[in-house]
Amino acid sequence: MEAFLISTGIVALAEIGDKTQLLAFILAAKFRKPVPIIIGILLATIANHAFAGTLLHRHGDLDADSRQV
Numbered sequence: 001m002e003a004f005l006i007s008t009g010i011v012a013l014a015e016i017g018d019k020t021q022l023l024a025f026i027l028a029a030k031f032r033k034p035v036p037i038i039i040g041i042l043l044a045t046i047a048n049h050a051f052a053g054t055l056l057h058r059h060g061d062l063d064a065d066s067r068q069v
Contacts, residue, residue, distance in 0.1 A: 024041055028034040 020041065024037055027037045031037070
């Protein structure tokens with residue numbers, strides 16, 4: 001069951017990029033203003049990466065004892 005949940009979670013995370021791209025296409029087609037949409041996606045991507053980097057920086061060594069070097 002654990003392997004199923006892990007693989008399902010990884011596939012769900014991998015699909016986020018595809019959904020973002022589809023959303024960008026739909027919004028650009030609907031509002032006919034692609035520049036604000038592209039800027040919004042860029043800012044959201046930067047914020048997402050900053051959050052992930054901060055989280056990893058603060059909590060990335062939680063399993064340091066279990067790693068094999």
